[in-house]
Amino acid sequence: xxxxxxxPSRDICQRGTSLTIQCQVDSQVTMMFWYxxxxxxxxxxxxxxxxxxxxxxxxxxxxxxxxxxxPNLTFSTLTVSNMSPEDSSxxxxxxxxxxxxxxxxxxxxxxxxx
Amino acid sequence: xxxxxxxxxxxxxxxxxxVTLDCTYDTSDQSYGLxxxxxPSSGEMIFLxxxxxxxxxxxxxxxxSLNFQKARKSANLVISxxxxxxxxxxxxxxxxxxxxxxxxxxxxxxxxxxxP
Numbered sequence: 754x755x756x757x758x759x760x761p762s763r764d765i766c767q768r769g770t771s772l773t774i775q776c777q778v779d780s781q782v783t784m785m786f787w788y789x790x791x792x793x794x795x796x797x798x799x800x801x802x803x804x805x806x807x808x809x810x811x812x813x814x815x816x817x818x819x820x821x822x823x824p825n826l827t828f829s830t831l832t833v834s835n836m837s838p839e840d841s842s843x844x845x846x847x848x849x850x851x852x853x854x855x856x857x858x859x860x861x862x863x864x865x866x867x
Numbered sequence: 868x869x870x871x872x873x874x875x876x877x878x879x880x881x882x883x884x885x886v887t888l889d890c891t892y893d894t895s896d897q898s899y900g901l902x903x904x905x906x907p908s909s910g911e912m913i914f915l916x917x918x919x920x921x922x923x924x925x926x927x928x929x930x931x932s933l934n935f936q937k938a939r940k941s942a943n944l945v946i947s948x949x950x951x952x953x954x955x956x957x958x959x960x961x962x963x964x965x966x967x968x969x970x971x972x973x974x975x976x977x978x979x980x981x982x983p
Contacts, residue, residue: 786971795958795973796912843910856902856971858912 755780755848757859765865766836773832774862776846781826784849787819790861791842802829802846836866870894871959871974878979880949887934888944888977890959896920899963901942903933906956906976915957918942949981 756779766772776785785802800821801809808821823829833840843861850857872891880886892901903915918926918933926933934943946953959974 795975797973798971845912847912855914855917857914858904861910861912863910 754855755782755850755857757846757848757857759846759859759862761862762860763863765867767867768837770836771832771834772836772864773830774844776829776831776859778827778848782848782850783826785823785829786847787821787831788845788847789842790845796845799831833864838866840864841866870972871961873959873974873977875977878977879982880979881982882951883948885945885947886949886979888957888979890942890944890974892940892942892961894961894963896963899961901933901935902960902962903931903944904958904960906958908955916944951981951983954979954981
């Protein structure tokens, strides 16, 4: 199984600022994803982080608000830009490992926007 | 329309008893995968079990089994011999088609509480 770490684990931010979340995997993976989990809700896919090209965003999510980088096969970042209280959520990165059906998740980043 | 339905917002079970968490899904794809994840209060997502649409036998992983009824489009999770540590949110999820991770949707979840 893949071991995934995320930084920071939690943060409290002011409205209008930006936060960059890092996701590091202990092995090379083809597919990396970013999810949002709003309080008391299920997970919603934000985007697929593509290595060497622009991320693929799901409906309702845009690059200006959630820019994503994926410089190599083990690392990705998600930035939450110009934050508002509605952005308060848990943000999780996930990966698919080749040849297996499991999607592994990082421990998540708990973001609170005041 | 909801792709994944979990009709039980909350469930209670006595320790050491078995419990079934319901999940129904909606897809027109022939190839799909069904997943169950556990999310304790710490927030991490823990993979429990996977069932492929072409798998003829129900998946099992330790105390977890998946009751797959393809014609009814249901994929219920059965936890045998419940433990206090099983108290958590449980999410049913589906991957449609052959994509890895893309087209991956989660249900609303069921909160399971195991009583001593």
